[in-house]
Amino acid sequence: xxxxxxxxxxxxxxxxxxxxxxxxxxxxxxxxxxxxxxxxxxxxxxxxxxxxxxxxxxxxxxxxxxxxxxxxx
Numbered sequence: 001x002x003x004x005x006x007x008x009x010x011x012x013x014x015x016x017x018x019x020x021x022x023x024x025x026x027x028x029x030x031x032x033x034x035x036x037x038x039x040x041x042x043x044x045x046x047x048x049x050x051x052x053x054x055x056x057x058x059x060x061x062x063x064x065x066x067x068x069x070x071x072x073x
Contacts, residue, residue: 021055021059022047022052030044032066033062
């Protein structure tokens with residue numbers, strides 16, 4: 001039982017981190033990553049489950065694009 005409880009706890013923390021990343025990304029980052037998403041607020045809640053699952057990839061992509069923008073300037 002200890003292994004199952006540990007796996008569930010790890011999964012919960014993973015989703016908590018994903019929820020935090022989703023909240024920050026949908027408020028601040030989405031318009032920086034995808035300029036055509038500016039002003040379209042109706043579809044953002046639909047992205048929350050996906051961001052919660054692949055949040056490490058979202059963070060990597062966001063930081064990578066931010067670095068490219070800084071290098072261009």
